Amino acid sequence: MTHCNNRAHHRPxxxxxxxxxxxxxxxxxxxxxxxxxxxxxxxxxxxxSIERATVLWHKAVREATAETGWVGTSEYWGxxxxxxxxxxxxxxxxxxxxxxxxxxxxxxxxxxxxxxAMEDMFAAFSANWQRHDGTSxxxx
Numbered sequence: 001m002t003h004c005n006n007r008a009h010h011r012p013x014x015x016x017x018x019x020x021x022x023x024x025x026x027x028x029x030x031x032x033x034x035x036x037x038x039x040x041x042x043x044x045x046x047x048x049s050i051e052r053a054t055v056l057w058h059k060a061v062r063e064a065t066a067e068t069g070w071v072g073t074s075e076y077w078g079x080x081x082x083x084x085x086x087x088x089x090x091x092x093x094x095x096x097x098x099x100x101x102x103x104x105x106x107x108x109x110x111x112x113x114x115x116x117a118m119e120d121m122f123a124a125f126s127a128n129w130q131r132h133d134g135t136s137x138x139x140x
Contacts (some may be wrong), residue, residue: 036081046088056091060084062102 035057036042043053060083067083068076 002102006093018056028073036084047091048088053088056087057084060087 035054039053039057040050043050046053048056057080063083064076064080065071067079070076074093
């Protein structure tokens, strides 16, 4: 019988703390905190930079810490994510960029209008031609 000595299972678990300046023994130190892996995707989806999304994530974590009073629980992470998505939505709504999608769709429809009309005309001519053609096409 062999004994497996896997060090990965015996590592002490690190506590996850919010990124904030803390005073410890008279000095300030910056505690590191990881961001969600999907943060760049959320940032691109909202149209903000990754740096700004990181700042919003840290703000959401601080709000979740103040709201729940605990760090690392499922309730805490759920609150942090909800706060982060809310902050991203507020950030996106604060932009003054116009929404051009309806204009592009309208322009596309206007561009296709002559082609659609010509297609309908050819379909009508073809139907009329087949109707007045001397050969009758009866169903079998």
